[in-house]
Amino acid sequence: MKGIVFTEFLEMVEAKFGDEMVDKIIDDAALPSDGVYTAIGTYDHQELLSLVALLSEYTQLPIPQLVEKFGHQLFGQFLAGYPGFFSGINSALDFLANVENYIHVEVLKLYPDAELPTFEYDRSIPGALVIVYRSTRPFASLALGLIKGCIEHFGEEIELEAEDLSFGKGTAMKFTLVKQG
Ligand code: HEM
Structure with missing residues (x-):
């Protein structure tokens, strides 16, 4: 997993829970990287899962809730860091429908x-978008947070439903977005 995800995560922990919490989870996780991340480096995604698990233990907040909040915040960072992906797009459904075939394709060029x-997408119903997330990594809650951040950014009223397709593993989730009004 790219270092940018780790640096943003640790920034969120610092902002919400303070410096000591950052030090505590890094120390206790005994990570191969020692918790030293550069934005362009690549690290085992298990490190993020270890950090999140400890944060959950110390804050008593559920892991999916923490990862979702992180996704929400990460969307703001993407907005600031990659303005080009947003130019000419003025709806959340149009933006989200671009992630697989455009945004992540460009991401892969930047970070091979x-x-x-x-x-996978279904846009057959006007005003609605169905997105099926699949990964070998358990980051469905991250996708949920990113989607919520996206909806907030475009300021539209959109009903969002999330249906787990992975028996609680977090590796597959169906999101149904329906524009209201
Ligand atoms: C400007 C918009 C976006 C940018 C620049 C971006 C970029 C990235 C980058 C750099 C990673 C890390 C790859 C790695 O760790 O090796 C990533 C992963 C991910 N992205 Fe995006 N992304 C964007 C939008 C989105 C949106 C809107 C969603 C949700 C629908 C999304 C879902 C995810 C998820 C869930 C992962 C974690 C990896 C996994 O689940 O296997 N991304 N993205």
Whole structure:
């Protein structure tokens, strides 16, 4: 997993729970990287899962909730860091429908070793978008948070439903978005 994801995660932990929490989870996780991440480096995604598990233990907040909040925040970072992906797009459904065939394709050009999920889409119903997330890694809650961040950014009223397709493993999830009004 790219270092940018780790650096953003640790920034979120610092902002929400303070410096000591960052030090505590890094120390206790005994990570191969020692918790030293550069944005362009690549690290085992298990390190992120270890950090999240410890954060959950110390904050008593459920792992999926923490990962979702992180996704929400990460969307803001993507918005600031990759403005080109947003130019000419003014709806959340149009933006999200671009992730698989455009945005993540460009991400892979920038970071050839990025490990990305796949998304399948159904846009057959006007005003609605169905997205099926699949990954070998358990980051469905990250996708949920990113989708929520995206909806908030475009300021539209969209009903969102998430249906787990992986028996709680977090590796497959169906998202149904329906624009209201
Ligand atoms: C400007 C928009 C976006 C950019 C620049 C971007 C970029 C990235 C990058 C750099 C990674 C890390 C790859 C790695 O760790 O090796 C990633 C992973 C991921 N992206 Fe995106 N992404 C964007 C939008 C989205 C959106 C809107 C979603 C949700 C629908 C999404 C879902 C994910 C998920 C869930 C992962 C974690 C890897 C996995 O699940 O296997 N991304 N993305």
